[in-house]
């Protein structure tokens with residue numbers, strides 16, 4: 461335990477544990493103090509800002525304890541679990557929070573976020589080792605673009621601030637995005653004179669770079685012509701504004717299973733190719749290993765079909781999702797790929813209208829992969845259903861734990877929980893949970 465007096469602004473602390481965002485936490489008699497980039501066992505000198513500034517002030521939690529965020533001044537006794545970061549901008553750039561952790565510490569910390577979320581939900585379930593799914597790196601990046609004092613800048617938000625850090629290289633990106641910072645700057649320069657801050661999303665596709673700009677508003681004829689010329693000069697696959705296609709020079713497609721999906725501009729895509737492959741593999745394995753033959757699967761929150769296009773190799777798939785352009789892209793890919801079983805699609809808001817037990821009864825398996833908010837309404841309906849196999853894919857450990865508890869309270873048994881790391885050096889972790897409803901009869905697997 462550390463001593464913390466409320467009047468002091470500079471102090472020495474010993475770090476006791478890691479927090480969910482990667483901060484070191486010193487447990488003081490007055491409450492936890494969060495120290496960015498500090499590791500357990502380290503003695504650190506920190507500054508605790510006076511109570512007023514919004515950033516870094518000491519705040520009282522709902523339990524009445526002081527939760528303080530300190531600034532790291534110096535690491536007095538470094539941990540053997542500390543490593544040199546890959547990127548010179550680490551600690552200044554807000555993109556990564558964990559480049560300072562040695563591999564075993566990093567892996568334990570990531571896996572622990574799932575363990576902690578499940579134990580907070582009072583669930584005592586075995587959790588598998590973290591599966592690394594960084595692969596060749598992230599295939600999509602969003603840059604912020606601003607004009608300040610007449611100077612155009614493109615980059616990421618600085619850590620704990622609204623300032624922009626200019627980027628010309630990011631080591632967590634796929635090499636196919638090497639020229640993305642320059643492309644973002646070139647495109648932003650044409651649009652920033654309007655005076656609005658922009659987000660420039662760039663995706664590496666089989667056809668080349670796919671660029672979608674947000675924040676600009678309506679594009680008139682003049683700027684459309686200018687952007688079309690820029691797409692030519694920069695050799696882009698496609699350039700769009702708010703998903704409105706300005707020019708498509710080559711199809712911005714990505715392979716999924718045996719199909720090729722032309723991505724809807726700005727639509728959801730798993731962060732890394734290996735991440736998508738890994739999540740889909742875990743989903744497929746669960747179906748193949750099921751105690752009975754899986755003939756019909758509902759793929760809920762299906763996006764543009766990374767699971768459906770692989771599941772169709774073993775079963776008929778009904779893909780449900782709220783984004784119509786994603787389902788249209790899936791349907792086109794399915795129709796263009798010979799030799800697959802049937803895929804049907806349904807545009808539906810699964811928060812408001814989850815599939816009901818009467819609809820679910822025709823499926824041997826249900827996969828759901830919701831946004832961070834989770835699939836609470838759908839989990840409640842599954843809990844009332846007779847679906848033999850449920851596979852929950854999640855990008856948020858907290859809502860995964862909540863939905864898992866609903867399934868278990870509804871009679872499902874967890875078979876395997878696998879954390880997957882496709883957002884290297886960030887606090888994000890994906891989880892795949894496989895659940896069986898006990899008592900399902902074995903059927904012929906042929």
Ligand SMILES: C[S@@+](CC[C@H](N)C(=O)[O-])C[C@H]1O[C@@H](n2cnc3c(N)ncnc32)[C@H](O)[C@@H]1O
Pocket residue numbers: 728729730761762763764765766767780781782783786808809810811812829830831855
């Ligand atoms: C995490 S993504 C997963 C997509 C897909 N499974 C994949 O791996 O690419 C979540 C998906 O849920 C969709 N979604 C968000 N809110 C929804 C809702 N209320 N009802 C149905 N789908 C929704 C999003 O459009 C997005 O495609």
